[in-house]
Amino acid sequence: MKARESRKLAFAKLRAQPFLLAGVFILALFMLSAIILPFFLRDPLSTDVLIAFHPPSFSYLFGTDKFGRDIFSRCVSAARMDIAVGLSIAFSAMFFGVIIGLTAGVVGGRVDETIMRFTDLVLAFPGFVLALVLVAVIGDSVFKVGIAVTIGFIPYFVRLIRAEVLLQRELDYVDAAKLVGNGPVRLALFHILPNAIGSSVVQATLVAGWSINTVAGLAFLGVGIRPPTAEWGVMVAEGANDIATGFWWTSLAPGFLIVVASMAFHLIGDQLSEETI
Amino acid sequence: MWGFLVRRLTTAFLVIVGVAVVVFFVIRVLPGDGAALRAGPYASAERVAQIRKDYGLDKSLFSQFCVYIKDLSHGRLGTSMRTGKNVTGELFERLPASLELAFYSVLLASIIGLPLGALAAIKRGKVADQMVRFFAVIGSSMALFWLGILLIYLFFYILGWSPGPVGRMSVGQTLPPSTTGFITIDALIHGQFAVLGEAIKYLALPVVTLSFVLSAPIIKITRIAVLNTLNMEHIRTAKSIGVSSIDLIWRDVFRNAAIPIVTTIGIVFGYMLGGNVIVEFLFAWPGVGRYAYTAIQNSDIDAIQGFVLLVGIIYVLMNVVIDFVYMFIDPRVRLGSDQDSK
Amino acid sequence: MKKPSEVLKIQGLSVGVGDELDNILNNVSFTVGEGEIVGLVGESGSGKTMLSLALMGLLPETIRLTAGSIKIDEQELVESQTKKVERTPNQIAMVFQNPRNALNPTMRIGSQVARSLMLNQNLSRKESQMSALKYLSDVGLPDPEQISKKYPHQLSGGMCQRVVIAMALACRPRILIADEPTTGLDVTIQAQIFDLIRKVRDDTGCSVIFISHDLASVSELCEKVAVLYRGQLMEMTTKERIFENSVHPYSKLLVSSVSSAKQLKVIDRGSDYFSSGCRFAHRCPEVIESCSKIPEFLKLDAVHSVSCHVANNKSS
Numbered sequence: 044m045k046a047r048e049s050r051k052l053a054f055a056k057l058r059a060q061p062f063l064l065a066g067v068f069i070l071a072l073f074m075l076s077a078i079i080l081p082f083f084l085r086d087p088l089s090t091d092v093l094i095a096f097h098p099p100s101f102s103y104l105f106g107t108d109k110f111g112r113d114i115f116s117r118c119v120s121a122a123r124m125d126i127a128v129g130l131s132i133a134f135s136a137m138f139f140g141v142i143i144g145l146t147a148g149v150v151g152g153r154v155d156e157t158i159m160r161f162t163d164l165v166l167a168f169p170g171f172v173l174a175l176v177l178v179a180v181i182g183d184s185v186f187k188v189g190i191a192v193t194i195g196f197i198p199y200f201v202r203l204i205r206a207e208v209l210l211q212r213e214l215d216y217v218d219a220a221k222l223v224g225n226g227p228v229r230l231a232l233f234h235i236l237p238n239a240i241g242s243s244v245v246q247a248t249l250v251a252g253w254s255i256n257t258v259a260g261l262a263f264l265g266v267g268i269r270p271p272t273a274e275w276g277v278m279v280a281e282g283a284n285d286i287a288t289g290f291w292w293t294s295l296a297p298g299f300l301i302v303v304a305s306m307a308f309h310l311i312g313d314q315l316s317e318e319t320i
Numbered sequence: 321m322w323g324f325l326v327r328r329l330t331t332a333f334l335v336i337v338g339v340a341v342v343v344f345f346v347i348r349v350l351p352g353d354g355a356a357l358r359a360g361p362y363a364s365a366e367r368v369a370q371i372r373k374d375y376g377l378d379k380s381l382f383s384q385f386c387v388y389i390k391d392l393s394h395g396r397l398g399t400s401m402r403t404g405k406n407v408t409g410e411l412f413e414r415l416p417a418s419l420e421l422a423f424y425s426v427l428l429a430s431i432i433g434l435p436l437g438a439l440a441a442i443k444r445g446k447v448a449d450q451m452v453r454f455f456a457v458i459g460s461s462m463a464l465f466w467l468g469i470l471l472i473y474l475f476f477y478i479l480g481w482s483p484g485p486v487g488r489m490s491v492g493q494t495l496p497p498s499t500t501g502f503i504t505i506d507a508l509i510h511g512q513f514a515v516l517g518e519a520i521k522y523l524a525l526p527v528v529t530l531s532f533v534l535s536a537p538i539i540k541i542t543r544i545a546v547l548n549t550l551n552m553e554h555i556r557t558a559k560s561i562g563v564s565s566i567d568l569i570w571r572d573v574f575r576n577a578a579i580p581i582v583t584t585i586g587i588v589f590g591y592m593l594g595g596n597v598i599v600e601f602l603f604a605w606p607g608v609g610r611y612a613y614t615a616i617q618n619s620d621i622d623a624i625q626g627f628v629l630l631v632g633i634i635y636v637l638m639n640v641v642i643d644f645v646y647m648f649i650d651p652r653v654r655l656g657s658d659q660d661s662k
Numbered sequence: 663m664k665k666p667s668e669v670l671k672i673q674g675l676s677v678g679v680g681d682e683l684d685n686i687l688n689n690v691s692f693t694v695g696e697g698e699i700v701g702l703v704g705e706s707g708s709g710k711t712m713l714s715l716a717l718m719g720l721l722p723e724t725i726r727l728t729a730g731s732i733k734i735d736e737q738e739l740v741e742s743q744t745k746k747v748e749r750t751p752n753q754i755a756m757v758f759q760n761p762r763n764a765l766n767p768t769m770r771i772g773s774q775v776a777r778s779l780m781l782n783q784n785l786s787r788k789e790s791q792m793s794a795l796k797y798l799s800d801v802g803l804p805d806p807e808q809i810s811k812k813y814p815h816q817l818s819g820g821m822c823q824r825v826v827i828a829m830a831l832a833c834r835p836r837i838l839i840a841d842e843p844t845t846g847l848d849v850t851i852q853a854q855i856f857d858l859i860r861k862v863r864d865d866t867g868c869s870v871i872f873i874s875h876d877l878a879s880v881s882e883l884c885e886k887v888a889v890l891y892r893g894q895l896m897e898m899t900t901k902e903r904i905f906e907n908s909v910h911p912y913s914k915l916l917v918s919s920v921s922s923a924k925q926l927k928v929i930d931r932g933s934d935y936f937s938s939g940c941r942f943a944h945r946c947p948e949v950i951e952s953c954s955k956i957p958e959f960l961k962l963d964a965v966h967s968v969s970c971h972v973a974n975n976k977s978s
Contacts, residue, residue, distance in 0.1 A: 061450070062457070164342060167635040168628070169595030172612070176628055179616040180347060249460075256463055260598055263465045264613060279466055286473050295473070298466030305461035313457050553763040556720055560758075561778040561829055562751040575768040651768060651813040 062317075066310030073304060077123040084116035087273045096290050105296040108282060117273040118297050124268075125275050126304055128189060128258055133251035135193045137243055140200020141236070147201065148208025148239075149231045155205075162198040170195035171257055178267050188267035192257050196250050200243050207239035242319070248312035252305040259301045275301045328643055332636045339632035344388050347625050348381065375622075397629060398622030402614070407626035411608060415593075416501025417488060418600065418607030422592035423502070424523060425530035430585055433535040437542025437581075438569065441550060452539060459536030468529045468602040475525060482525050485603040489515075489522055526603045530596070534588055541584040545577035552576065578649045583642055590638035594631035668733075669869050670694040670717075670754075670837055675730030677709070677716050677893075683728040686712050687893045688941065690730070691959055692967075694837065694886075697863060699870040701884030701901075703877050703916065709893040710873045711759070714839045718756050719747030734836060751782050751833035757840045761822035765814040771798070771825055772810025778832035797828040802858055820851040824858070831862060838862065841873045856883045877920045881905065886965075889913045892941040895959055899966040909962065909973040911948045940971070948972045 091111035099106040105114035147158040165173070170192070177191035211217065212235070220234045261267040262276030270277050275297040282293030363371075372378050376387055391398065397407040440452035468485075475482040488503055489495060496506040496515055504523070507516035549555070550573065558572045593608070600609035608630065615623035647654045670693060677687040687709045694700050704710045715721050717732060719739070727747065732739040734753045741748060758764040766774060772794050779790035779797070791810075798806035801824040814822055823843055830838060840859060844852040860883070863870055874880050880887055881901050888898040889912060897910040905921070908914050927947075935944035939954040946953065952971040959969040962977055 062453070164339065167339065167632050169591040169631070172595040172597065172628075172631055175597060175612070175616060176624060179619070179624060252461055256461070259463060260465060264598065264601060266616065276463075276465075279463075279469065283469055286469060286477060289477070291473055294469055295466070298463055298469065301463045301466060302458075302461050305463070306457060309457045309461045313453060317453075553758060553760060554766045557758060557764045557826065557829070558766070559720060560718055560751065560756050561833055562781045563777070571769060572766055576766070649768070652815050655813065655816065 060314050062310040062314035066307045066312075066314070069303060069307035069310075073122055073126055073307070076119055077126070080119050081116075084119060085113045087112065087117040087120040088271060089113075096285070096293075098290075099292055099296075106290075106292040108278075108293045109285065114278070114293060114296055117278060118275070118300055120273040121275045121278065121297065122300065122304070124185070124273070125255055125259065125301070128185065129251045129255040129304070129308070132189055132193050132196065132254040132258075133247045135189070136196035136250055137200050137247045139193070140197040141204050141240065141243060143197065144201040144204030145208060145231050145236060145239075148205040148212065149227060149235065158201065159205075162201050165195065165198045168195075170253070171260060174257060174261060175264070175266060178261065183267055183269060185268055188258055188261060191267075192254055192261075195257075196254070199246055199250065203243050203246055204239055207242060208235055211235050211238050245312055245315040245319070248308050248315065252308035252312065255301060255305045255308070324647070325644065328640050332640050335636050336633050339636070340389075340392055340629055343625060343628050343632065344385060347621065347628075348384070397626030400615070400620055400623045402618050402620050402623070407623050410611060410623070411626055411630050414606055414608045414611050416498070417605060418593055418596060418609060420488075420502045420504065421523070421526060421530070421600070421605060421607060422589055422596065424504075424527045425534055426585060426589045426592060428527055428531035429534035429538055429588070432531060433538030434542050434581070436535070437539040438546050438573070440539070440543045441546035442569075444547065452543070456536045456539040459533050459539070462533050462536075464529060464533055464598045465602055467532065468526070468599060471525050471529055472602075483521055485525070487522065487604045487606055489518060493518060526599050526605060530592070530599055534592070537584055537588060538581070542577070542581050545580045546573055549573045549577040575649065579646060582645055582649065586638055586642040586645070590635050593634050593638075594627070667696045667735075668693045669696050669698075669735060670871075671731075671733040672717075673731045673733075675713070675716065675732065676728045677712055677721065677725060678728050679725045685893065686725060687716065688956070689959070690890075690893075690895045692888055692895060692898050694869045694871060697867050697869060698886060699859070699863060699872060699884045700886045700888060701880035702871055702873045702888050702890060703875070703880050704890035705875055707892065708890040710890050711841055713890070714756060714841055714871070714873060716747065717749070717754055717837075717839065719749050720756075721747075751778075752835060754837045754839060755830035755833040755835035757823075757826050757830050757838065757843050759842045759845060761826045761843075762814055762817075762819060764826050765822055767814055769813075770810065771812050771814065771817070775810070775825065775828050775832060778829040782833045794828075794832075797832060798825070801825070801828045801831070802854060803828075820847050820855075823847065823851075823855060827855075827858065827862075831866075834866070835868055837869045837871065839871045839873065842875070843872075844879065845874075852879065859883065877904075877916050881920075889916065894941040894956070895969060896942065897966075897968045897970070899968075903966055909966075909968050909976070910970045911946045911972065912942050915947075940969075950975075 089112065093111065094103075094107050095109050095111040097103050097107045103113055103115065105118060108114055108117075143158060147155040168176075173195045174188070174191040177194065178188055181187050181191070208231075217230065217234065220230055225234065258267065259274070259276030259279070262269070262274050263280045265280065268274045268277055270281060278297035279294045279301075282290070282295075282297070285291075285293045376384055379387075395408055397411070399405070400407050400410060403410065436452045436455070440449040443449050472482075472485055476484050483490060493515070495503060496510045496512050499506050499509060503519040504516060507513070507519055554576075555568065555572055558568055563572070594612075595609065596605075596607065597609040597613050599605065600607045601613050604610070608627065612624065612627040614620075615627060672693070673691045675687055675690040676684040678684050679686055690713065692700075702710050702713065712721070712725065716727055717739075721727065727740065727745045729745075730740065732747065734749070737753075739747050739749050739753070765771075772791065775794040775797055776787070776790040779785050779793050780787065783790070783793070785793060795806040795810060798809055803809050803821060803824050809817070809821070809825075814825075817825070827840075827843070838859075843859075844855050847855070856879075859870055859872070862868065872880060872884055877887075881904070884901055886898065887901055887904045889896045889904075889910065891912050897904070897908060897913045899908070904913060905917055908917055929945050929947055931944040936949075936954045939956050940946070940949075941956070943949050943953045950972060955971075957969045957971045957974065959967055960974060961967045962973070968974075
């Protein structure tokens with residue numbers, strides 16, 4: 044098939060999957076705005092009490108908050124942080140989870156059992172609570188929050204990869220590869236892994252979405268990322284009390300973006316997992 | 321059947337012991353001076369030293385561990401720095417509130433999620449399916465705290481239909497005698513219908529907020545489970561003898577799809593019991609989650625430790641309950657796979 | 663001589679999947695008389711199960727009936743516009759393969775049979791429960807009281823098979839389709855199931871379509887045999903004729919593989935060979951030029967029809 048034809052086919056397939064299309068579109072929008080818009084926007088940290096609590100208007104798209112900061116530019120700045128953090132957590136969890144899961148599946152025996160016990164242990168605690176407690180003990184910072192949340196998600200990948208590896212292990216191509224002389228590490232990395240990784244990639248998109256919610260939720264509670272950093276959860280917390288005086292945009296605008304960003308990932312993940320059913 | 325229960329509980333007990341051990345080590349081993357954390361950022365050096373002595377933090381890890389185990393076997397989860405009271409007692413005081421909230425939220429989420437998931441499976445690929453899946457995507461992506469704030473804004477500030485987020489009941493209102501711990505049920509059995517009405521009003525917003533989000537995983541698992549069941553051959557047999565669609569759904573599909581669905585609902589409920597920090601915080605709900613939040617804000621290590629242990633115990637017990645429920649649903653679990661080959 | 667009434671008359675049935683109209687079943691026509699036991703023989707992929715599902719109106723979502731008529735007692739089952747098959751259990755009932763999977767794992771045996779009775783014989787709950795016991799004993803299950811309280815996973819394969827038969831019989835069908843009912847069961851059970859089928863036919867006068875890949879068992883049980891290959895009905899005649907005097911090259915190969923242990927020479931010209939012609943052309947030892955066009959299913963005489971150019975040439 045010629046290059047142009049195969050591209051047309053790819054686009055046609057994309058159009059038939061509305062969720063995927065929508066998710067990718069939203070993400071692209073976020074990426075673009077995060078990269079391009081900061082050049083045109085006001086400083087997210089600059090305050091000007093005289094213009095505090097302006098409702099959304101043409102010049103202040105999302106209005107201003109109690110310190111007179113432009114909420115829209117803060118939101119865009121927060122977008123970079125939140126989405127970057129979400130993606131990093133998803134990749135890290137997948138990276139470590141896959142390595143651990145591969146080891147468990149390929150090596151088997153006692154190693155496998157021990158790994159599974161630890162996985163079960165971590166899974167006993169809801170991800171949010173786990174991250175909350177970990178951050179409380181190890182301290183606040185973006186990096187530490189990332190680690191705390193990542194730990195909670197690693198078990199998902201461990202289980203997924205391990206299950207796939209157990210399946211793949213029985214297949215003929217593995218025997219063939221062994222016969223040719225591949226050692227266990229090469230076998231695991233170059234032969235089994237490519238076939239086992241599919242479901243983990245799909246899971247990663249979902250984890251990215253969940254991470255955004257978790258990090259924002261923690262920030263809302265004042266844990267992890269704190270004011271005056273522009274982060275969506277922080278902004279919602281800052282603006283929460285303004286609702287009492289009728290200023291809804293300070294908290295509702297950033298919160299809305301959390302949902303949209305998370306949705307982008309979930310739309311993609313949902314469509315991808317649907318393909319595999 | 322009882323043998324199964326006993327075996328399960330014994331395993332559960334061993335797991336709980338394991339969890340307790342791990343919790344101890346994780347909290348001790350993590351970086352940070354335990355005494356300094358407990359004393360808070362404004363304490364003097366003498367205070368920190370005093371705390372170190374009082375809490376036995378100057379002793380070896382091993383002897384600390386022994387003290388810990390001894391306390392645990394007496395049901396003492398430690399003493400709260402903040403209130404000076406026994407953590408165990410404080411947690412149990414607050415458990416009914418979390419339980420009531422979790423119960424109604426999961427109930428409503430199931431009422432929404434089960435039929436939607438089944439509908440999506442039956443009409444797979446069609447518009448109804450896409451709409452349900454979209455709804456589930458929104459639920460999964462929803463930020464609980466944002467939705468809570470939004471609903472409070474709409475229904476309290478603007479419409480005035482709902483009371484403010486001050487907890488389970490209006491301030492100053494006397495609660496019914498605590499038989500079950502559920503304000504709604506207690507009010508019902510003691511005939512205090514006015515209180516029942518009030519309790520429901522206060523439950524409304526947090527329950528709706530939670531159910532919206534909780535319905536998403538229920539929809540997803542129901543959809544998958546029903547899809548898998550619909551592919552089973554006994555569905556074909558039922559259709560061949562003329563079983564009606566409704567009877568088919570109930571007797572042939574649901575009872576066979578139930579296991580993964582029940583598992584998910586059980587796990588979600590277990591997570592809600594201990595993990596409901598955000599909603600309890602937002603609505604000032606006097607539950608376990610809010611207690612944990614306060615403990616964390618105050619670096620109340622013992623309280624945090626007790627809370628974490630409670631969450632682990634809830635999870636383990638929930639799994640026992642789920643296994644037990646399996647026995648009622650699936651005769652293969654109940655009776656074991658014995659075959660009489662005649 | 664009184665012509666036996668045609669209980670089932672299939673004409674020009676075509677079933678397709680994907681973009682094709684007839685890649686699963688191509689223009690199949692045959693009839694089944696009252697009280698006849700007809701065998702449908704074919705290897706896997708021949709379309710025999712799809713044929714039975716088409717008759718039952720239970721084709722999976724992606725597979726469609728694209729042409730043809732199905733008449734039971736002169737009543738047309740195929741809806742002309744939508745091509746959907748509307749049948750009642752009273753007309754055709756089916757005994758599926760894999761009996762254990764065909765039963766609901768969470769429902770007691772007795773309830774499953776009783777349900778079939780309630781739906782098809784208009785009995786009350788109590789009546790159907792009593793009648794279920796009778797049906798269970800009729801299909802040869804010992805101690806029906808005990809069995810009716812059990813669940814499918816507690817029964818052996820053979821017992822499950824009898825339960826499925828009981829459920830189908832409760833529909834009091836004019837035609838009973840049995841799809842590989844003895845596959846996976848041992849030989850003694852097989853003989854018992856055959857006896858049961860004969861008994862059912864004798865007692866109720868229903869017709870039976872017995873589907874199998876094994877010509878030997880088909881010949882044991884059936885009076886007439888239809889041979890299916892890749893969706894094309896190749897030959898249909900009496901059991902005796904098939905063995906002594908089959909005309910179609912494929913049938914002849916089948917028969918010789920049953921009656922002798924001799925190694926047969928395998929021919930395979932690739933499935934693209936004569937792709938719009940006779941479906942057997944790529945493996946046929948007697949293929950000729952005309953086979954590039956798909957042969958019609960023609961009557962050789964009153965009890966013998968065949969779809970083959972070579973056979974037609976010989977007879978004329």
